[in-house]
Amino acid sequence: xxxxxxxxxxxxxxxxxxxxxxxxxxxxxxxxxxxxxxxxxxxxxxxxxxxxxxxxxxxxxxxxxxxxxxxxxxxxxxxxxxxxxxxxxxxxxxxxxxxxxxxxxxxxxxxxxxxxxxxxxxxxxxxxxxxxxxxxxxxxxxxxxxxxxxxxxxxxxxxxxxxxxxxxxxxxxxxxxxxxxxxxxxxxxxxxxxxxxxxxxxxxxxxxxxxxxxxxxxxxxxxxxxxxxxxxxxxxxxxxxxxxxxxxxxxxxxxxxxxxxxxxxxxxxxxxxxx
Numbered sequence: 001x002x003x004x005x006x007x008x009x010x011x012x013x014x015x016x017x018x019x020x021x022x023x024x025x026x027x028x029x030x031x032x033x034x035x036x037x038x039x040x041x042x043x044x045x046x047x048x049x050x051x052x053x054x055x056x057x058x059x060x061x062x063x064x065x066x067x068x069x070x071x072x073x074x075x076x077x078x079x080x081x082x083x084x085x086x087x088x089x090x091x092x093x094x095x096x097x098x099x100x101x102x103x104x105x106x107x108x109x110x111x112x113x114x115x116x117x118x119x120x121x122x123x124x125x126x127x128x129x130x131x132x133x134x135x136x137x138x139x140x141x142x143x144x145x146x147x148x149x150x151x152x153x154x155x156x157x158x159x160x161x162x163x164x165x166x167x168x169x170x171x172x173x174x175x176x177x178x179x180x181x182x183x184x185x186x187x188x189x190x191x192x193x194x195x196x197x198x199x200x201x202x203x204x205x206x207x208x209x210x211x212x213x214x215x216x217x218x219x220x221x222x223x224x225x226x227x228x229x230x231x232x233x234x235x236x237x238x239x240x241x242x243x244x245x246x247x248x249x250x251x252x253x254x255x256x257x258x259x260x261x262x263x264x265x266x267x268x269x270x271x272x273x274x275x
Contacts, residue, residue: 006160006175012167013147026143033140034063041125041132044198048124058118058125061110069106070098077232077239101243104133123208123258130214131195138187144180151230152177177228186221190214206258216251219244 015023042055074097075082075090082090111129115122144150148163148170154177161178163170170176194214201210223244231238237245 006158006162007178008162008164009146009148009168009170010164011146012165013143013149013169014167024143025146026149029143029146030140033136033138034059036139037132037136040135041128044128044131045124048121050120050124054118054120058111058114058120061114062107063110065110065113066103066107067098069109070100070103073099073102073105073243099240099243100137101240101247104247121207123206123211126208126211127198127202128211130211130218131191131198134187134190134194134214134218138184138191141180141184141187145178145184150180152179153228153230176230179225179228182225182228183222186218186225190218190221206261209255209258212251212254212258216248216255219247219251223248 011025013025015025015028017023038056038059041059042050042052045055046052071090077099078097108126108129111125112122114120115125148161148168151171152161154160154174156175157177159178160175161170161181162173162175164172198210201213223241226238226241226244229238229240231240234242
């Protein structure tokens, strides 16, 4: 029992089913998050000569490899669960189970491959990916709030959530931190502060610095918020926290490298890229 009550969530995580195809809130908001990220990314990259169509084409690569990366890391994090069952279970995405950091790794790889094929500077895409991913996570995480999949730690705060629906992926009867909602709030703060400064910072710093800074700051927030999530520990930390620490190190090292490079020429005003 809490001191001041709690927030009750009585929503079925499943919207409807057609045959064996199940439509969930998680899936719907994931798609909406991807669309929001692609649209903002297209808007930000327009001034760099990358067309909206090219951004959407690149997004296909990022989504496909992002899904692969998200599933691979989730399976690795939960290898005992999958080792106990038949191998084909690894492929059953409809049963849930993805890792956000794995999705980020895979999406970055997909973006890099597309940029190499079409001769688009990847660091410019990295810059736009910061705010684009933030709005994508902000929208996409709504589905996680509804289904209760990510279990927070118990709390007696008035905004603690209690999942009561029979089909919930949460833990009925336990009032927990809405950790995913905290992540959404963190993304909203990053957008509110960082998006108005985006163009100015891009002019002041080498390409890639802004995007890596977004990545590092987001990862730092995720690292702290994950203390309020009931995930299994690996050497004293959640596995997502270890992934977050890796991203912080990558961001800091990347920023240091980019700032140390001698820039011999001013950036081009625009860029024509191969279709």
